[in-house]
Amino acid sequence: MSKIIGIDLGTTNSCVAVIEGGEPIVIPNAEGNRTTPSVVAFSKTGERLVGQVAKRQAITNPDHTIMSIKRDMGSDRKIRIEDKNYSPQEISAMVLTKMKQEAEGYLGETVSQAVITVPAYFSDSQRQATKDAGVIAGLEVMRIINEPTAAALAYGLDKEGNQKILVYDLGGGTFDVSIMEIGDGVFEVLATRGNNRLGGDDFDQRVMDYLADEFKKTEGIDLRMDKMALQRLKEAAEKAKIELSGVLTTNINLPFITADATGPKHLDVTLTRAKFEEMTADLVEKSMAPLREA
Amino acid sequence: MGKDLVKDNQFEDNTQNDSSVNDEDDVDRISRSEDGEDTSLTKPEEELAKVIEERDKYLAMAQRIQADFDNYKKRNKTSIAAAYNDAELETVGKFLPVLDNLHRALDISGEKGSSHAEAICKGVEMVTKQFTDILEKMGITEIGGEGEPFDPMYHDAVMSVEAESEEEKNTVTEVVLMGYKTEDKVIRYSMVKVAN
Numbered sequence: 001m002s003k004i005i006g007i008d009l010g011t012t013n014s015c016v017a018v019i020e021g022g023e024p025i026v027i028p029n030a031e032g033n034r035t036t037p038s039v040v041a042f043s044k045t046g047e048r049l050v051g052q053v054a055k056r057q058a059i060t061n062p063d064h065t066i067m068s069i070k071r072d073m074g075s076d077r078k079i080r081i082e083d084k085n086y087s088p089q090e091i092s093a094m095v096l097t098k099m100k101q102e103a104e105g106y107l108g109e110t111v112s113q114a115v116i117t118v119p120a121y122f123s124d125s126q127r128q129a130t131k132d133a134g135v136i137a138g139l140e141v142m143r144i145i146n147e148p149t150a151a152a153l154a155y156g157l158d159k160e161g162n163q164k165i166l167v168y169d170l171g172g173g174t175f176d177v178s179i180m181e182i183g184d185g186v187f188e189v190l191a192t193r194g195n196n197r198l199g200g201d202d203f204d205q206r207v208m209d210y211l212a213d214e215f216k217k218t219e220g221i222d223l224r225m226d227k228m229a230l231q232r233l234k235e236a237a238e239k240a241k242i243e244l245s246g247v248l249t250t251n252i253n254l255p256f257i258t259a260d261a262t263g264p265k266h267l268d269v270t271l272t273r274a275k276f277e278e279m280t281a282d283l284v285e286k287s288m289a290p291l292r293e294a
Numbered sequence: 295m296g297k298d299l300v301k302d303n304q305f306e307d308n309t310q311n312d313s314s315v316n317d318e319d320d321v322d323r324i325s326r327s328e329d330g331e332d333t334s335l336t337k338p339e340e341e342l343a344k345v346i347e348e349r350d351k352y353l354a355m356a357q358r359i360q361a362d363f364d365n366y367k368k369r370n371k372t373s374i375a376a377a378y379n380d381a382e383l384e385t386v387g388k389f390l391p392v393l394d395n396l397h398r399a400l401d402i403s404g405e406k407g408s409s410h411a412e413a414i415c416k417g418v419e420m421v422t423k424q425f426t427d428i429l430e431k432m433g434i435t436e437i438g439g440e441g442e443p444f445d446p447m448y449h450d451a452v453m454s455v456e457a458e459s460e461e462e463k464n465t466v467t468e469v470v471l472m473g474y475k476t477e478d479k480v481i482r483y484s485m486v487k488v489a490n
Contacts, residue, residue: 021362032380108368253427255420256398263410264402266417 004113004142005103007096008150009130011070011196012172014038016099018107024154027106036102040094041065042081050098066091068173071196073133074126089129093136100137114139120146120178120192148178149187157182164190166294170287173199177291193290198283200241206279207237211252211269219265221258229258233267244273388428395421429474437473437484439466448473450483457489465489 006024008015013035017026026034031052041054042064049057058065064081072088079086096116103111118130127144134141148167152158157165162183169176176194180187211233212223223229236252243250254267277284399417402410429435437448444451444464452470457463466486473484 020366021359106369107365109365251427253420253424255395255417255424256402259402263413264399264417265413266420268420 002109002112003103003107004115005100005111006115006117006150007099008117008147009070009092009095009099009133010035010038010171011068011174012038012199014095014099016103018103027103029102030105036095036098038070038095039065039067040069040091048094050094069095074123074129089133090136092130092133096133096137096139100139112138112140113142115143115145116141117145117147117150119176119194120148120189121176121194146178146187146189147176148180148189148192152180152182152187158185158187166291168287168291171199173197173201175199175287175290177287177294179294191294193294195286195290198286202283203241203280204234204237206283207240207271207276208233210271210275210279211237211267214269215257215265215267221260221265223258223267226258232257240271241276244271244276248273385432388432389425392421392425392428395424433476434474434481435476437475437480437482438469439484439486440469442466444486444488448475448480448483449486449488451488452485453487454490455487462489 003018005027006017006019008017014037015026015035017024019025028034029036029051033052036051037055039051039054039058041049041057041061043049043057044061044064054065058067066079066086069079069088069091073092075088077088079088079091096114100111100114114134116130116134118127122130131141131144147169151167151169152165157163160182162181164179164181167176167178167180169178174194174196175198176192178192179190181190182188208230216222223233232254236254240250240252249270249272252267252269252271256264257267258265395417399414399421402417403414426436439445439449442465444466449466450473455467457465465488467489468487469484470487471482471485474481
């Protein structure tokens with residue numbers, strides 16, 4: 001009896017899960033991560049790369065690297081790579097194939113059936129395109145589920161009787177908010193709004209800007225001019241953001257971040273949750289507008 | 295009386311097509327329904343079909359659980375060894391940023407000679423803090439103990455010195471090498487001098 005996998009086919013990252021012993025389990029990919037970048041690339045040697053490996057080479061091979069294909073689902077856009085045209089369905093199918101393979105590697109058996117999630121605002125043609133992508137990937141798509149419905153199911157809200165809920169989904173690069181009614185196992189999306197250019201990355205950017213500004217104030221050097229320093233700032237900003245979910249204050253410690261004639265410079269900044277909330281208040285406010293509309 | 299009526303109604307609903315049962319007297323009808331409607335009122339074939347259906351359901355459930363469990367066992371066998379290896383690599387990964395910063399410190403020291411000793415020293419201080427922060431996040435704390443009573447559960451006495459006072463006896467006077475522990479396990483005992 002083969003397993004049915006559940007795939008969250010995201011704009012920036014995708015995730016695959018399976019029910020095991022009655023519990024949903026997120027399947028880690030071969031690199032041990034719970035999500036896989038939704039990135040497809042064709043290397044210079046003609047090899048097809050999907051996921052983290054595709055993302056790692058993106059900067060040196062931008063013309064043959066496809067990101068955020070989800071935004072084109074349901075359109076008749078063609079992606080031309082060398083002398084071949086690909087539809088968004090075909091590109092998405094490559095991501096789905098990768099997720100399928102990860103699941104097969106984990107389960108040790110072939111997988112042929114899947115449930116795939118789509119945003120609640122997806123039109124029929126976008127849903128059909130997603131289904132087609134599944135078929136191209138060799139998957140029988142048992143069901144296309146709305147993302148907020150999947151979220152509500154994951155929280156077990158279907159077992160709590162009839163109620164109205166709000167699902168706030170802030171992804172890496174997109175934001176969706178939905179109001180749903182749950183009753184007798186039926187999920188109805190009453191309203192859905194979003195902003196497809198707002199995500200966690202914007203919050204990281206704010207922290208980076210803050211750190212760079214603080215450093216400029218004390219040392220007079222703009223770290224944004226230094227690519228290596230910028231990369232370290234980016235990682236530190238994301239780490240600080242994550243830490244501030246659990247603690248009220250965090251220390252950003254970047255010794256030897258840069259140097260000038262007067263010697264090496266260090267970045268040592270303490271960031272409080274209050275400060276973080278203050279600098280990202282407008283981003284949260286940005287998400288409130290669609291929320292009120294919904 | 296009301297109770298009896300309800301029973302009668304139920305009885306008749308379930309046996310509309312069975313005229314022979316309807317002919318029986320009231321007492322019998324009531325006692326039959328009290329025996330349990332399920333066994334007396336449904337046809338054996340229906341009963342059997344229902345039981346078969348249930349059996350299949352449970353069999354499928356058992357098979358599914360068995361398959362889940364077999365997979366689990368299979369994976370579990372290899373996953374313990376893999377987990378150990380992964381944990382080791384993950385731990386190393388946590389400390390790589392420290393190594394990066396040490397390289398940066400060395401690069402800058404080599405480049406600019408010792409003219410920026412203070413700034414370099416400050417940097418290395420930060421690297422040290424970075425290291426201990428990582429340890430702390432892993433739940434690893436220092437075993438110091440200077441001035442505290444000597445405790446062989448945590449301390450390794452490497453030298454004995456003359457106590458200067460009665461109170462100082464059997465206390466740690468100096469930590470020669472810092473020890474480290476998690477909540478329930480000592481990684482390294484701290485090497486200490488003890489007053490006697």
